[in-house]
Amino acid sequence: MFYPQIDQDDSLILHTDLYEINMMYTYFKKGVSERNSVFEVFFRKEPFGNGYAVNAGLSHVIQYLNNLHFKESDLEYLKETCGYDDEFIDYLRNLKLKLTIRSAREGELVFANEPIMQIEGPLAQAQLVETAILNIINFQTLIATKAARIKVAVGNDGLMEFGSRRAQETDAAIWGTRAAYIGGFDATSNVRAGKLFNIPVAGTHAHSLVEAFNNEYDAFKAYAETHKNCVFLVDTYDTLRSGVPTAIKVAKEMGDKINFQGVRIDSGDMAYISKKVRKQLDDAGFPDAKIYASNDLDEKTIQNLKMQGAKIDVWGIGTKLITAFDQPALGGVYKLVAIEDKDGNMRDTLKISSNAEKVSTPGKKQVWRIQANSEKKNEGDWVSRYDEDPRKFDALFMFHPQYTYINKVVTDYTARPLLHEIFHEGKLVYQEPTLKETKEFAANNLDGLWDEYKRSLNPQDYPVDLSQKLYDNKVNLINNIRSRIVKRGY
Ligand SMILES: Nc1ncnc2c1ncn2[C@@H]1O[C@H](COP(=O)(O)OP(=O)(O)OP(=O)(O)O)[C@@H](O)[C@H]1O
Numbered sequence: 001m002f003y004p005q006i007d008q009d010d011s012l013i014l015h016t017d018l019y020e021i022n023m024m025y026t027y028f029k030k031g032v033s034e035r036n037s038v039f040e041v042f043f044r045k046e047p048f049g050n051g052y053a054v055n056a057g058l059s060h061v062i063q064y065l066n067n068l069h070f071k072e073s074d075l076e077y078l079k080e081t082c083g084y085d086d087e088f089i090d091y092l093r094n095l096k097l098k099l100t101i102r103s104a105r106e107g108e109l110v111f112a113n114e115p116i117m118q119i120e121g122p123l124a125q126a127q128l129v130e131t132a133i134l135n136i137i138n139f140q141t142l143i144a145t146k147a148a149r150i151k152v153a154v155g156n157d158g159l160m161e162f163g164s165r166r167a168q169e170t171d172a173a174i175w176g177t178r179a180a181y182i183g184g185f186d187a188t189s190n191v192r193a194g195k196l197f198n199i200p201v202a203g204t205h206a207h208s209l210v211e212a213f214n215n216e217y218d219a220f221k222a223y224a225e226t227h228k229n230c231v232f233l234v235d236t237y238d239t240l241r242s243g244v245p246t247a248i249k250v251a252k253e254m255g256d257k258i259n260f261q262g263v264r265i266d267s268g269d270m271a272y273i274s275k276k277v278r279k280q281l282d283d284a285g286f287p288d289a290k291i292y293a294s295n296d297l298d299e300k301t302i303q304n305l306k307m308q309g310a311k312i313d314v315w316g317i318g319t320k321l322i323t324a325f326d327q328p329a330l331g332g333v334y335k336l337v338a339i340e341d342k343d344g345n346m347r348d349t350l351k352i353s354s355n356a357e358k359v360s361t362p363g364k365k366q367v368w369r370i371q372a373n374s375e376k377k378n379e380g381d382w383v384s385r386y387d388e389d390p391r392k393f394d395a396l397f398m399f400h401p402q403y404t405y406i407n408k409v410v411t412d413y414t415a416r417p418l419l420h421e422i423f424h425e426g427k428l429v430y431q432e433p434t435l436k437e438t439k440e441f442a443a444n445n446l447d448g449l450w451d452e453y454k455r456s457l458n459p460q461d462y463p464v465d466l467s468q469k470l471y472d473n474k475v476n477l478i479n480n481i482r483s484r485i486v487k488r489g490y
């Protein structure tokens with residue numbers, strides 16, 4: 001039996017690509033597995049053509065790292081399948097997390113080409129955790145960003161997450177729901193996500209209820225007699241001729257015995273129908289009853305429906321949110337930026353590419369959010385060497401990392417570091433905020449962005465600039481590597 005084994009295997013330690021363990025083996029055999037290393041996570045382009053991304057996934061990463069140990073069955077499997085020797089298997093058995101992890105908080109707005117997480121510590125350990133960290137951050141940041149785009153489209157309307165039936169399996173449904181909540185959704189239909197994460201749960205009913213009772217009156221009445229809060233799904237047969245009039249009839253009959261919250265429409269021309277439904281509800285004396293809409297909605301359809309004057313108060317979004325329909329993956333990467341050499345000194349590392357934007361930036365870094373004190377809006381992010389602190393300067397020179405002639409001097413600013421220590425040498429030192437606080441944090445962060453970066457279509461590029469020291473170090477390292485290759489050929 002295969003499934004029960006999956007259920008019992010709650011550790012994600014083998015949730016890694018084989019090549020990570022193969023590299024660990026080489027590091028171990030060559031005596032460099034404990035050398036200090038620094039890896040950083042970043043992505044090269046904001047998803048969906050958006051001007052920013054909403055960072056999410058840290059909570060799951062913490063859970064993963066807190067539970068990181070090889071079980072005997074894992075070791076047996078590695079020994080039998082990959083043929084690792086006893087010495088290495090023993091090393092894995094005794095492996096204790098010693099990594100120091102720094103990360104942007106969940107709900108932080110993050111941008112292309114800046115580190116959003118930094119993993120420092122023994123080379124072999126930092127290598128092992130690459131796959132799971134990328135898996136978690138890439139998915140959750142993607143969904144939180146999609147959710148934020150949808151939130152911008154709906155404004156102050158209600159926003160419900162309906163995606164579980166269409167998500168890429170169960171984990172994606174619940175972690176995706178959590179990310180959607182951070183990005184701006186108000187509630188979820190997934191009861192387990194509600195229980196696990198304390199997200200408000202909400203729901204209406206399906207067409208099957210109407211079909212089961214064979215007519216709308218009996219179905220709505222039965223539902224009303226068994227529930228206080230009622231939203232009736234009115235499009236099973238004929239929304240305007242039968243669904244809404246029947247919902248109104250039942251609401252009137254039940255009076256104060258129920259809280260008639262409104263009706264849901266799930267098909268047809270939502271602009272035309274919602275306007276007619278609004279009139280029917282108002283004329284019947286239910287001006288506060290809300291119109292819920294669902295059916296393959298996303299931010300583009302919502303914007304268009306609003307343009308058409310649709311009278312929709314609450315939006316239920318499933319498939320296109322939870323599957324990140326128009327961009328199924330965020331391309332976050334995990335790159336080595338510094339490594340201890342045999343003399344115990346840290347050496348910055350670099351990956352060169354013929355594409356200028358793909359040349360990594362060497363060295364352990366910090367990211368600073370620079371906000372103008374006058375307007376309380378961000379001037380951009382300033383990526384520095386880890387030991388630089390722009391809070392000590394009176395003026396900050398900010399320049400584009402490729403087109404250095406695009407530059408400015410900023411004075412009277414506040415600089416806030418984005419990377420916070422989460423684990424210190426394997427020990428969790430970060431007190432996680434509540435999910436509600438994280439959601440509020442995300443919403444407040446958006447207030448710091450000029451509208452030019454927030455629009456969903458063709459937003460301006462947000463400045464992610466390098467400090468002079470970081471830039472000079474990068475240029476020097478590129479030149480050194482190039483001249484070494486010319487001289488030595490490798
Ligand atoms: N007025 C409108 N303007 C733009 N898009 C709309 C409008 N009304 C509905 N839509 C969207 O158009 C798509 C229509 O989907 P579809 O062709 O499946 O029609 P349907 O009415 O849902 O039919 P079915 O009864 O099979 O569910 C959905 O994504 C829906 O959200």
Ligand SMILES: O=P(O)(O)OC[C@H]1O[C@H](OP(=O)(O)OP(=O)(O)O)[C@H](O)[C@@H]1O
Nearest residue numbers: 162206207266294295296297317318319
């Ligand atoms: O359209 P989405 O954004 O994915 O939102 C979720 C969908 O799931 C339900 O439809 P489904 O046909 O599965 O069931 P039902 O209509 O029978 O309730 C619901 O009515 C939504 O249309």
Ligand SMILES: O=C(O)c1cccnc1
Nearest residue numbers: 162189202203204205316
């Ligand atoms: O509660 C609802 O209306 C609902 C829940 C899941 C999917 N579609 C609709």
